[in-house]
Amino acid sequence: MDFKIAVLAGDGIGPEISVQGVEVMSAVCEKFGHKVSYEYAICGADAIDRVGDPFPEKTYQVCKEADAVLFSAVGDPKFDNDPTAKVRPEQGLLAMRKKLGLFANIRPVQTFKCLIHKSPLRAELVENADFICIRELTGGMYFGEKYQDNDKAYDTNYYTRPEIERILKVAFEYAMKRRKHLTVVDKANVLASSRLWRQIAQEMAPNYPEVTTDYMFVDNAAMKMIQEPAFFDVMVTENTFGDILTDEGSVISGSMGLLPSASTGESTPVFEPIHGSWPQAKGLNIANPLAQILSVAMLFEYFDCKEEGALIRKAVDASLDANVRTPEIQVAGGDKYGTKEVGQWIVDYIKKA
């Protein structure tokens, strides 16, 4: 294949981990005989500082013309204390999602044996946790009509049938590729929008007779994820519920710093770590590059390059087994490796494989 990759490094530790993602991408392409080229573009606080827009038109063009976006992280504390500031890095995220039509946010919740002790949950509960949260990403209250004055405010949780059908299709297809168990999460006992979600899911389910589909209220799902995370295989939900549940899911795994995600839809897909920009660590060469590197694995898998993805996953596992780890996951007494050193070790592993 011939990959044209848009690289959006963003803020904080973004640029450092981005470099490692790119090097891994290049090493894998070389090994498997793919061509790859990169276009770099600005976003987030960095882009606000430079051009006053967290997702400039130019960046959008670069993304649109690419086969995939390798995204790192956005966010800067200088925006944090004023959620009503006119221009904020998060708006860049939302603009990117909307403009690229990234309606499906896919977050595998996976545990790494050597990190299970980092989970806030008892080890026996998370050991077998391995599920995918699919969050609708371009509808619902995030993008519905809003109003605010000094005395009242509202947001509208609006969904149309095509919006619901396309995300449920993604979810059913993921379930088919996995353990064939889909949990549709909603609040159909209260919300009209949830009732439409559930109705459409019930209409579609017979088309996937091999998939066991169950329906769970969002409050129950928030409990079940903690009580029995291994229950889930694929979970799908709307934007706002998904915001809460995907974050809850990532923290129970104990492997938050290692989890990648994909956002796919109408145009170029985006691959990124689930963690943030960790501004305090910027430039210190201590950030863990594994979530970024695993997002490169997701990128390959998206293009059906399974061996490429598998090799990256193998390299990551090997680095963990060899205790080549950044400080936050290093075992007592183990050498602490920097962002670059972990990335380089993985690149070397791939080259030698």
Added chain:
Amino acid sequence: MDFKIAVLAGDGIGPEISVQGVEVMSAVCEKFGHKVSYEYAICGADAIDRVGDPFPEKTYQVCKEADAVLFSAVGDPKFDNDPTAKVRPEQGLLAMRKKLGLFANIRPVQTFKCLIHKSPLRAELVENADFICIRELTGGMYFGEKYQDNDKAYDTNYYTRPEIERILKVAFEYAMKRRKHLTVVDKANVLASSRLWRQIAQEMAPNYPEVTTDYMFVDNAAMKMIQEPAFFDVMVTENTFGDILTDEGSVISGSMGLLPSASTGESTPVFEPIHGSWPQAKGLNIANPLAQILSVAMLFEYFDCKEEGALIRKAVDASLDANVRTPEIQVAGGDKYGTKEVGQWIVDYIKKA
């Protein structure tokens, strides 16, 4: 005092635990020289079966004329597989909340030493957890304008200033009575309604200079509650977020079956266990009455009868220490007590105290 109590036993195990709550109420009143009278009224699936309405007008009148409602649980599996059924037990709950103006749902998240091993979280994380979730209960998407047809649907997350002010007032006052730390949970980086919540909280905070007020996005709160539950003292949020977070909070404590709640507002306050109607256990005398009994403690405390509340809490702790426990929390080899026997033990303890 002279207490006029409306007793709504509801469905499933409701009637059994209700009896124990009433007996404890009576024992405490006798001990402290209060008068108490009870009016019984129907609700939930029981009321649907009898009169076709899960919160009949008559029940409403009984509640309105009472000083407090002692509520047990509603819900029946025959309604569970059809969330679009025209009349459902949950509608009774929502009607009760709206008609009685129960805008503040107060859920203490407390751990019991002897049950910490039941928490899905590592013991060291929950040991010191002791916080109160305050959920706005009569606004937001639950009651905002709704629409649904075959092709689209929406719910409206609508809040007015007075609705927000009154619930934040409750939250600030709870914080004043506790460790003086309030966390306002919202999604102000995305939602207009959240921005109004945050603006009003920021306006009110200077009136409570002793309270440390912080603001947290709902996705972060869902993580923080698992990662560091002891961080929280009082948390306040809107209806839908509160539905999710209060359930998440109750499960991390490991004491879910023991947790009571209060819903207060414009008219008669309601005290109830947070658990459901557990239809499978109906009539088996195995349901734990402690959450119901502790909701009687919350009732007394609401009326500033602190000693009365404290005595109930002491009796509950004593029953746990004496291993007088229902099957689901009994230690290996311990005698299993029934609903009635646990209730009776506590009544005896109170009488002898």
